[in-house]
Amino acid sequence: METKEKFIHRDLSWLEFNRRVLEEASDERNPLLERIKFLAIFTSNLDEFLMVRLSGAQKLLASGYNKRDQFGFYPQDLFAEIKTRTDELVKKFYEVYGGSVRDALEAEKIFIKKPEDLNAEQKKYVQRFFDTTLYPIITPMAVDGGHPFPMLPSRTIAFAVSIIRSEKNHLAIIPIPKSVPRLLKVPAEGEESVYVLTDYLIKENLEKFFKGYKIQDASLFRVLRDSELEVDEGFAPDLLKALEKELKKRSSAKAVYLQMQEGTTPELLEVLCNGIDFPKDEVVFTSSDLDLTFLYDLSAWTDKPQLRYPSFTPAKAVYDNIFDKIKDEDFILHVPFQSFLPTCELIAAAAKDPDVLAIKMTLYRTNEDSAIIKALMAAAKNRKQVTVVVEIKARFEEEKNIQWSRELEQAGCHVIYGIAGLKIHSKMTLIVRREEGRIRRYVHLATGNYNERTANVYTDIGFFTANDDFARDIADVFNVITGYSLPSPWKRVISSPHDLRKYFFELIDKEIEAQQAQKNGGIIIKMNALEDTQIIEKLYAASQAGVKIRMIVRGICSLVPGVEGLSENIEVRSIVGRFLEHSRIFYFNNNGNGRVFLSSADWMTRNFDRRIELLFEITKPEIKSHVQFILDSYLKDTRKARALKKDRSYHRIKKEGETFDVQEYFINHYTR
Numbered sequence: 158m159e160t161k162e163k164f165i166h167r168d169l170s171w172l173e174f175n176r177r178v179l180e181e182a183s184d185e186r187n188p189l190l191e192r193i194k195f196l197a198i199f200t201s202n203l204d205e206f207l208m209v210r211l212s213g214a215q216k217l218l219a220s221g222y223n224k225r226d227q228f229g230f231y232p233q234d235l236f237a238e239i240k241t242r243t244d245e246l247v248k249k250f251y252e253v254y255g256g257s258v259r260d261a262l263e264a265e266k267i268f269i270k271k272p273e274d275l276n277a278e279q280k281k282y283v284q285r286f287f288d289t290t291l292y293p294i295i296t297p298m299a300v301d302g303g304h305p306f307p308m309l310p311s312r313t314i315a316f317a318v319s320i321i322r323s324e325k326n327h328l329a330i331i332p333i334p335k336s337v338p339r340l341l342k343v344p345a346e347g348e349e350s351v352y353v354l355t356d357y358l359i360k361e362n363l364e365k366f367f368k369g370y371k372i373q374d375a376s377l378f379r380v381l382r383d384s385e386l387e388v389d390e391g392f393a394p395d396l397l398k399a400l401e402k403e404l405k406k407r408s409s410a411k412a413v414y415l416q417m418q419e420g421t422t423p424e425l426l427e428v429l430c431n432g433i434d435f436p437k438d439e440v441v442f443t444s445s446d447l448d449l450t451f452l453y454d455l456s457a458w459t460d461k462p463q464l465r466y467p468s469f470t471p472a473k474a475v476y477d478n479i480f481d482k483i484k485d486e487d488f489i490l491h492v493p494f495q496s497f498l499p500t501c502e503l504i505a506a507a508a509k510d511p512d513v514l515a516i517k518m519t520l521y522r523t524n525e526d527s528a529i530i531k532a533l534m535a536a537a538k539n540r541k542q543v544t545v546v547v548e549i550k551a552r553f554e555e556e557k558n559i560q561w562s563r564e565l566e567q568a569g570c571h572v573i574y575g576i577a578g579l580k581i582h583s584k585m586t587l588i589v590r591r592e593e594g595r596i597r598r599y600v601h602l603a604t605g606n607y608n609e610r611t612a613n614v615y616t617d618i619g620f621f622t623a624n625d626d627f628a629r630d631i632a633d634v635f636n637v638i639t640g641y642s643l644p645s646p647w648k649r650v651i652s653s654p655h656d657l658r659k660y661f662f663e664l665i666d667k668e669i670e671a672q673q674a675q676k677n678g679g680i681i682i683k684m685n686a687l688e689d690t691q692i693i694e695k696l697y698a699a700s701q702a703g704v705k706i707r708m709i710v711r712g713i714c715s716l717v718p719g720v721e722g723l724s725e726n727i728e729v730r731s732i733v734g735r736f737l738e739h740s741r742i743f744y745f746n747n748n749g750n751g752r753v754f755l756s757s758a759d760w761m762t763r764n765f766d767r768r769i770e771l772l773f774e775i776t777k778p779e780i781k782s783h784v785q786f787i788l789d790s791y792l793k794d795t796r797k798a799r800a801l802k803k804d805r806s807y808h809r810i811k812k813e814g815e816t817f818d819v820q821e822y823f824i825n826h827y828t829r
Contacts, residue, residue, distance in 0.1 A: 158723065160229030163697075164715045165805055167228065167688040168210050168235065172242050174712040175202050177733045177799060177807060179246070183253050189261050190456040190464040191735070196254055197452040203246070204381060208311060211239055212383035212413040227690045227762075228715065244441065251445050266349045267459055269446075272361045279343050279351065286341060287358045294336060295359065297366045300328040306432035307332075308409050311382035314339075314356070314447055317429045318363060319422070320370040328428050331359065331366065340451045342458055350459045354446060376421040379447045380433060381414035419444045466735055471496040471613075472827040479503050480510070480590065483599050487622040487777050491787065492605070493736060494823040497612035500619055501528045503601060507588045508536035514596075515542035515589040517635045519581055522554050523561065524610035530561060537569035542589075546573045546638055548581045573639050579654065581638060582764065583757045583771040587631045598628035602650075602773055604740045604755055615739040616820070618755055618784070620773070624649070627773070638769065651772040653758060658692060658765040660772065664745050664752070665695050669702045671748045678704035679746035681788050685739060686713040686759040700726040709791050710801075711738040713761075719803040731807060734797035734820050742788055743772075753781045794819040 181187060182195035217232040225231055230238075262268070272283055297318075298307045307330055309315060315332040333339060333356060341358070345351040356377055363372055415435045417426070419442045430437045462468075473496045476482035483503075490499060505528065507513045516536050523530060537543040545565050549558045562572045575581050584603040589596060605617030626648040633645050634652065651660045665680065672678030678699065687693065687708070693716045700706060706727040708714075718727040732738050743754040758770035775781045796818035799807040 160225065160227075163717065163723070164228045164690060164693065165717060166226075166230055166235065166238075167686075167713050167715050168206075168214070168239055169242065170688070170713045170715055171206060171210070172239070172246060173805075173807060174731070174733075175199055175206070176246060176249075177731060178202060179250055179253060181733055183257065185257070185261070188464050188466055189258075189265060189267075190459060190461065191466055192258060193262070193452040194456050196250070196258065197450050197456075199250060200449045200452075203243070204312065205384075207243070207381050207414045208384035211236075211243070212385060212411070214239060215411075215413060216383070240439075247441065247443075251443060254449060255445050265461065265464060266347075267352075267455075267461075268349065269352050269354065269455070270343075271357050272353060275343065275351070275353070279345070282343055283341065283353050283358055287362055290337060291334065291355060291358060292362070292365065294334050295331060295366070298330045298332075300330060300428075300432060306330075309380055309433070311380065311384060311410070312448070314377065314379045316359065316363070317376050317378055317421075317425055318367070318372060319374040319425050319428075320367050321373050322370045326373070327370070328425075328432075329367065331363075333359065338451070338454055339448075340454045340458075350461070352455060352458075354451065356446070374422050374425050376418050376425055376429075377447060378415060378417040378421075378429065380412050380416075380435075383410040383413050414441070415439070416441045416443060416447055418442070418447070469824050469828060474499050479506050480599065483621045484597070484623050487620070487624065487780060489621070489775075489780055489783070490619045491740075491823070491827070492612045492617050492619065493614060494616075494827040497609060497619075499621070500601060500603075500607070500612075501532070501609060503588070503599070503621070504529050504532040504536075504586070507590075507599075508532040508539060508541065510590065512591045513541055513588060514591060515544070515587075517544045517546075517587040517589075517632075518607070519546045519548070519583055519585050519638075520558070520561065520607055521548045521582055521584065522606045522608055522611070523557075524608045525557075527561075527607075528609060529607050530565070533565060533570055534568035537565075543570040544573065544635065544639060545570050546575070546581055546635075549574050576638065576769070578767070580763075580768045582768045583634070583652075585631055585634065585771060587628065587635060597623060598625075598632065599623050600627045600631050602627075602631075602755070602771065604742075604757060611737075615737045618740045618742070618787075620755060620775070620780075634769075634771070649773055653765050653768055653770040657758060657770060657772060658689070661692060661743075661760075662695055664743075665692075665699050665704075667747065668704045668745055669699050671746065672699075672703045675748055676703070677746060677749060678702065679744075680704060680706045681708075681742075681744040681792070682706070682760075683709040683738075683740060683742040683788060683791060684759045685711050685741070686761050688713050688715040689760050689762045689765055690715070691762075692760050692765075696727060697723055700724045707792060709738070709788075709798075714801060717803060717805065718801055724803075729801040730792075730794075730798045730810065731801065732791065732794055732797045732819065733799070734818070736820050740787075742784060744785060744788055751781075751785065753784045755784070790819050790822060793817050796821075 178195055178199045182192045214236040218236055222232055300306050313332055315330050318329045320327050339355050341353045343351040343353055363375055412433050412435045417440055471493055479502050507516050533543055547558050547562045549555055566572050586601040588599040600622050603619040605615055630647040630650045651657055668678040668680055687710050708729045710729055711731055714729055718724050718729045741756040745752045753775045754772050756772040758764040764770050775784055794817055795810050795812045796816045798810045800810050801807055
């Protein structure tokens with residue numbers, strides 16, 4: 158088969174994932190305020206795709222590179238396909254926003270209005286807001302011989318204004334300020350919720366910025382820039398400083414996407430594209446609002462709980478002392494259905510406990526005002542030995558992670574910034590405690606980040622243990638990361654970049670052998686993304702041998718299921734719902750004696766070759782049984798699940814009888 162026939166390009170598969178997000182915004186069975194959040198998520202997702210993946214395709218084209226990639230695409234073919242699909246998705250997105258969603262909002266008396274549509278009192282309110290808040294902070298920027306075109310950071314929204322005086326034309330740029338929300342809530346009567354975009358207010362008052370000039374034309378535009386950082390880590394004596402230097406370049410990086418409102422005059426379009434250095438024929442025009450991430454605020458500020466998902470309180474593990482709980486038994490937490498709080502309490506307890514000697518932890522993405530960060534700082538001030546591995550190369554979290562690194566260092570923590578050429582994506586904590594004349598070590602491993610905010614909306618599994626084999630392995634992993642130590646043979650964990658792909662190959666090969674000998678080969682996998690072509694080829698081989706493979710892959714899936722002679726024994730489904738499916742779970746039938754694993758890694762080439770990831774087996778029977786139950790439950794979903802077909806399209810799974818929503822099921826299962 159041709160390579161293109163065997164694989165779905167990762168970028169095209171990602172766009173299909175965002176299409177599924179958009180379908181959730183269209184689905185009238187979802188609460189209205191949740192539907193508009195899906196629109197905001199779609200916007201954020203697409204921005205990141207354009208700033209990273211589209212920019213990468215553009216750079217390949219510009220370099221003259223002309224070889225097929227691992228999915229069989231030449232750069233020019235991929236770029237054209239991305240552009241076509243992106244344009245089609247954006248068009249569909251605005252149809253949903255401007256059609257069914259706006260109609261539904263207005264039916265619920267939720268309005269996004271222009272100033273001219275407000276009543277007299279509301280007009281006074283918004284004008285006062287403009288005069289007292291917006292006008293003082295906005296700085297118009299002239300563009301002429303003495304004022305070069307301003308450098309507009311990525312995601313900037315601005316007005317391009319053409320003005321004239323004494324028959325001489327001028328151009329000015331007015332960025333929409335980021336220091337105040339774009340959405341202004343306006344006092345309204347009764348059950349109405351009324352909002353105005355600051356874009357509208359500024360446009361209404363443009364003449365106040367150009368006294369003595371006549372405005373000829375004004376158009377709102379938005380620019381996205383290449384956001385990939387290029388640090389030559391092998392030659393960077395100080396990775397932190399090198400990354401900071403690269404971050405400063407983001408605001409001047411090449412523009413990769415320019416969106417403008419329809420009706421822009423050719424003259425204004427010409428000067429704007431020249432100033433931004435962007436081809437006119439690639440500008441995307443829209444008749445609607447730009448950058449709908451403001452819908453996050455609209456959803457949060459609208460006081461209509463009946464238009465949201467019903468709230469619930471995550472189930473809390475019961476214990477008096479977290480160390481006694483872990484010492485008594487290994488256990489797992491399935492967030493957000495079970496509370497993330499024990500993870501925070503473990504670090505907080507370790508910070509205060511006089512018997513705790515050391516804390517070692519990895520941080521990839523964490524939240525503002527993090528209780529975990531505060532506990533680590535407190536631990537250092539309490540004279541614990543605190544080592545924190547902060548991955549400062551986590552995309553779009555670089556500045557935040559650099560800030561955390563400095564604050565942790567100032568508090569007395571020993572901070573490691575990662576390893577040149579590798580990202581540290583594994584999620585692990587090791588606590589060293591003195592107990593009854595001996596040292597006991599406590600371990601926490603997880604499929605997701607140490608982030609209290611995302612733990613409320615991402616499904617993940619955390620594992621707590623005081624098992625000595627786990628403790629020795631994790632201590633050794635930290636020594637490999639922080640010092641000059643080669644990996645030892647580990648008993649309980651498998652790590653990339655050296656062993657992970659090979660280990661999965663061995664597990665798949667055993668299923669092929671079991672199928673040939675016993676006809677019982679079986680694999681169930683849940684992950685976020687599958688794009689590594691080597692492991693896809695291995696799955697194809699297993700399918701051809703008759704191994705039954707069922708996969709729950711939320712996002713990118715480059716494997717084509719159901720193709721006769723190639724993958725007819727593979728089923729793939731995706732679940733996009735209330736919570737972001739983020740846990741990575743692996744089940745291998747193992748001739749009837751099933752093996753269950755958890756991991757921080759998806760099956761992507763970067764996870765196998767350019768990241769430090771961990772895979773660990775769950776062997777305690779009751780935990781193992783529960784993880785299998787979790788997998789089986791996901792395979793039953795008929796509400797949010799979509800099946801990937803051999804024609805590469807996704808279709809909702811429909812079955813006779815009552816629908817089963819696995820996420821809602823788990824809310825009730827853990828809290829009853």
